[in-house]
Amino acid sequence: MKRHYVKSSVILTIGYDPETQIMEVKFINKDVYQYYDVPAEEYEALINARSMGEHFNTVIKPKNYRYKQLD
Numbered sequence: 001m002k003r004h005y006v007k008s009s010v011i012l013t014i015g016y017d018p019e020t021q022i023m024e025v026k027f028i029n030k031d032v033y034q035y036y037d038v039p040a041e042e043y044e045a046l047i048n049a050r051s052m053g054e055h056f057n058t059v060i061k062p063k064n065y066r067y068k069q070l071d
Contacts, residue, residue, distance in 0.1 A: 001015045001016075001017055001022065001024045001034075002015055003015035003024055003026060006047070006052060007052075008028075008051075008052040008053050009028065009053055010027060010028060010052065010053030010056065010057075011025055011026070011027055011028070011052050011053060011056065012026045012027060012028050012030075013025075013026040014026070014046070014047070014052075016038070016040070016043040018040050021036065021037050021038050021039065021040070022034050022035065022036055022038070023035045023038040023042075023043050023046075023065075024070075025056075031069060032069070032070040033067050033068065033069050033070065034067060034068050034070060035060070035065040035066070035067045036065060036066040036067065036068075037065060037066065038060075038065055042059075042060065042063075045059070046059075046060060
């Protein structure tokens, strides 16, 4: 999945596939995770958040999307 760099102190890159609703996030610590069944609106809200790290931790994480850490 193609990811693009973002301005965040927590997230390095992020990508999204609207067909599969998979969001892929690479964090500053280099860990990469795929989050499943993420609606496009959720991805857009994250990308447009004033603070992506805060939005991720207070909105995305509590929703307990299924996820997998990539190698």
